[in-house]
Amino acid sequence: MRKRWISLLVTGLLVGGAVAPASPALAAPTFKVPFPCGQSWSGQTRSDHSPAYAIDFNRTDDQGDPVVASAPGTVDRVTDLGGTSYGKYVRIDHGGGYTTYYAHLSGFNVSVGQTVGYGKVIGWVGSTGGSTGPHLHYEQRLNGNDIQARFNGTLALYWGTKTYTSGNGCSSGSGNGTVDTSGTPLTVRSGPGTGYASVGTVADGTRVTISCQTSGTTVTGTYGTSSIWDRIGSGRYIADAYVYTGYDGYIPNVPRC
Numbered sequence: 001m002r003k004r005w006i007s008l009l010v011t012g013l014l015v016g017g018a019v020a021p022a023s024p025a026l027a028a029p030t031f032k033v034p035f036p037c038g039q040s041w042s043g044q045t046r047s048d049h050s051p052a053y054a055i056d057f058n059r060t061d062d063q064g065d066p067v068v069a070s071a072p073g074t075v076d077r078v079t080d081l082g083g084t085s086y087g088k089y090v091r092i093d094h095g096g097g098y099t100t101y102y103a104h105l106s107g108f109n110v111s112v113g114q115t116v117g118y119g120k121v122i123g124w125v126g127s128t129g130g131s132t133g134p135h136l137h138y139e140q141r142l143n144g145n146d147i148q149a150r151f152n153g154t155l156a157l158y159w160g161t162k163t164y165t166s167g168n169g170c171s172s173g174s175g176n177g178t179v180d181t182s183g184t185p186l187t188v189r190s191g192p193g194t195g196y197a198s199v200g201t202v203a204d205g206t207r208v209t210i211s212c213q214t215s216g217t218t219v220t221g222t223y224g225t226s227s228i229w230d231r232i233g234s235g236r237y238i239a240d241a242y243v244y245t246g247y248d249g250y251i252p253n254v255p256r257c
């Protein structure tokens with residue numbers, strides 16, 4: 001394995017040397033959905049929005065829900081425009097000319113000059129300014145101009161409404177669990193469901209490392225009925241219903257696959 005690793009490293013250096021520009025432009029930050037890890041929000045874009053590429057986010061009973069920083073940066077505006085426009089809004093400067101805006105907030109949780117990271121709560125969803133109901137008005141800008149938003153590098157839907165699930169502030173760490181089948185080996189599948197191919201088994205009592213969790217086929221096992229599947233390796237999933245993790249449902253801070 002050591003030999004393979006050295007070979008990859010050398011290749012990487014050669015490629016890097018060949019394509020690196022003399023004065024590389026600052027890469028765009030990796031923006032994430034501006035809500036806590038694991039939450040799903042409906043994001044709407046529409047051509048008559050101002051500015052056009054802004055996204056309005058909603059979910060059920062969203063008044064007062066926490067809004068988090070899309071990417072690391074420095075808060076450079078915490079402003080209340082009163083009953084007009086953005087109302088209470090926060091702007092974060094991410095460097096390289098990139099900023100993000102979070103508007104119509106009901107309250108602030110940061111101050112100007114504060115450094116924020118992924119997942120930092122900056123304020124709460126509200127309906128301040130020229131808003132007719134609770135939602136988060138969100139923008140990504142480059143050099144002051146609004147740009148089509150990207151999350152994890154993937155372009156948002158223009159135009160229309162789409163559900164975005166947050167991977168913001170999720171621990172990059174993993175979770176642990178212990179397989180408990182009362183004796184029988186547990187089938188490992190190539191994907192999160194019983195319809196995926198069997199790619200092996202894990203013995204009862206095996207301690208597993210869970211890199212992420214996702215929903216799939218509903219399974220009834222030792223710990224009840226659950227549609228959660230645990231990824232325990234590349235292309236290797238087991239039903240969470242047979243895994244003792246210490247938690248009902250998803251393990252806090254373990255990311256969604």
Ligand SMILES: [Zn+2]
Pocket residue numbers: 049054055056136137138
């Ligand atoms: Zn809006």
